[in-house]
Amino acid sequence: MKHRVIVLGAGYTGMMATHGIARRTKAAEITVVNPTGVFNERLRQHQAAVGQDLGAHRIPDLVPAGVDFVEGRAARIDAADRRVVLDDGRDLTYDYLVYAIGSTTPRVEHAFTIDDPAFAEALRNNAEGVLAVCGAGLTGIEAAAEAAEAYPRLRVHLLNRDEPGKMMGSKARAYLMNALDRLGVEVRTGVTVTRVLPGAVELDGGVRIAADVALWTTGVVHARLAAEAGLTVDDAGRVIVDDALRSVSHPEVFAIGDAAAIRQAYGVIHGTCQSGIPAGAHTAESIARILRGKDPRPFRFGYIHQPVSLGRKDAVIQFTNPDDTPSRWYLKGRAAIAYKEAVSSSPLKFYRSKTAIPSAMTKRTGGRRNRLDSATPAALVVVS
Known part of the structure; x- marks a missing residue:
C-alpha cells in the first residue's frame, strides 16, 4: 500500500516538497491542499501591486502527474487521528503531513497589504x-x-x-x-x-x-492550526522541529518555510523563499528515505544573498555569509536585475521541468566550501 502524504499549502515551499516527493519515491500517494487554485508568486507581489500582468498559474497545471490537488482551506488538524478537516467539512487522512502554510502580514484598518x-x-x-x-x-x-x-x-x-x-x-x-x-x-x-x-x-x-x-508591510502572523492541533510551537506559533524538520511532538508532521521554527548553529532561520525552498526539498528527501526504511538526514542551511528590486530598471544584490551577515560582494544595476529576475522566476520554470531536484549546492567563500541544501535550478558559486 502507498503511504498517504498531505502537503498543506502550495506556495514555493509546499510546491517544492510536492515535486521532490513525487520524483524521489513511488511509494507515496500525494495530495496538495490549498485555499485557491492559483499559484501565488509571492516573490513578485510588488510587481502585481502596480498592475503588472504576471500571468495566471494554475496549481493543477504545476503539480506532477499523479498528484491530487484539493482546493480548500484547512479548518482543523486532528493530529491524534492524522486527519485534516477542511472548512467545507471534507476530511482527509494522512500518514505524513507537510505543514507549509506560510505566514501573512497583519491586517490593519484603512491600510492595504501587498497581496491585496x-x-x-x-x-x-x-x-x-x-x-x-x-x-x-x-x-x-x-x-x-x-x-x-x-x-x-x-x-x-x-x-x-x-x-x-x-x-x-x-x-x-x-x-x-x-x-x-x-x-x-x-x-x-x-x-x-x-x-x-x-x-x-x-x-x-x-x-x-x-x-x-x-x-x-511590517509584522508577521502565523496560523493557529498547529497550536490548536496540539503540536509544540514557539511564541510566534511556528512549529518547533528537530534537525530533520519533523515536529518535536509529532514526528509524522514535517514543518517548513515560515510555518516552522528551524534552528541552525547561528540561530533560528527567518522565513524567506531562500530558506523555505531548500527546506521543502530536504523534507521531500527525508520522506523518501523514511519510506525506504532509512533515517532522515539533518537539515543544514546557509544564506546566499539578499536580492532587492528597485523598480524594473534597477536592483541591488547583497551576497551574504551563511548566517545572513553581509559579505563584501554585491551586484548593482543591470547585472543585479538579471540576477533578481532569474531568482524570482526560477521556481515556476523548475516545477514545469522534468529535471531531478538537486538536494545540495556548494557556495565557496574565503577558500572554504559550505554545503547548502537548496532547490535552486542552477548552482550558484560565489568566490571571494
Missing part, C-alpha cells in the same frame, strides 16, 4: 496622490520603488524606525538609498506608525502624514 488585489486599483486611482509605505523591510522597499517608478507623479513616503537595507553592507546600502532618492521616494526613519486613518497615517508623537493610500 485592491491595492493595485487604489494606486491607479491615486496616481497623482500620496502613498505611505509603513515598514522598510524588503517588501516595503520593493513596493515603494515599484510604485514610484510606475507612477512618477505619485508621492511615496517610506516610513520606518530603522534605515532601509540595514542588513546590507555599507556599499550596497548606499546604492539602495541613492536609488530610492533617484526615484523620488521620501525616506523617513526613526519613526513608528501607530495607526492608519482615512487619508493619513499617524506617527508616534501624534504627527500625521497625509496619505491617499497606505500600505502595511
Whole structure:
C-alpha cells in the first residue's frame, strides 16, 4: 500500500516538497491542499501591486502527474487521528503531513497589504496622490520603488524606525538609498506608525502624514492550526522541529518555510523563499528515505544573498555569509536585475521541468566550501 502524504499549502515551499516527493519515491500517494487554485508568486507581489500582468498559474497545471490537488482551506488538524478537516467539512487522512502554510502580514484598518488585489486599483486611482509605505523591510522597499517608478507623479513616503537595507553592507546600502532618492521616494526613519486613518497615517508623537493610500508591510502572523492541533510551537506559533524538520511532538508532521521554527548553529532561520525552498526539498528527501526504511538526514542551511528590486530598471544584490551577515560582494544595476529576475522566476520554470531536484549546492567563500541544501535550478558559486 502507498503511504498517504498531505502537503498543506502550495506556495514555493509546499510546491517544492510536492515535486521532490513525487520524483524521489513511488511509494507515496500525494495530495496538495490549498485555499485557491492559483499559484501565488509571492516573490513578485510588488510587481502585481502596480498592475503588472504576471500571468495566471494554475496549481493543477504545476503539480506532477499523479498528484491530487484539493482546493480548500484547512479548518482543523486532528493530529491524534492524522486527519485534516477542511472548512467545507471534507476530511482527509494522512500518514505524513507537510505543514507549509506560510505566514501573512497583519491586517490593519484603512491600510492595504501587498497581496491585496485592491491595492493595485487604489494606486491607479491615486496616481497623482500620496502613498505611505509603513515598514522598510524588503517588501516595503520593493513596493515603494515599484510604485514610484510606475507612477512618477505619485508621492511615496517610506516610513520606518530603522534605515532601509540595514542588513546590507555599507556599499550596497548606499546604492539602495541613492536609488530610492533617484526615484523620488521620501525616506523617513526613526519613526513608528501607530495607526492608519482615512487619508493619513499617524506617527508616534501624534504627527500625521497625509496619505491617499497606505500600505502595511511590517509584522508577521502565523496560523493557529498547529497550536490548536496540539503540536509544540514557539511564541510566534511556528512549529518547533528537530534537525530533520519533523515536529518535536509529532514526528509524522514535517514543518517548513515560515510555518516552522528551524534552528541552525547561528540561530533560528527567518522565513524567506531562500530558506523555505531548500527546506521543502530536504523534507521531500527525508520522506523518501523514511519510506525506504532509512533515517532522515539533518537539515543544514546557509544564506546566499539578499536580492532587492528597485523598480524594473534597477536592483541591488547583497551576497551574504551563511548566517545572513553581509559579505563584501554585491551586484548593482543591470547585472543585479538579471540576477533578481532569474531568482524570482526560477521556481515556476523548475516545477514545469522534468529535471531531478538537486538536494545540495556548494557556495565557496574565503577558500572554504559550505554545503547548502537548496532547490535552486542552477548552482550558484560565489568566490571571494
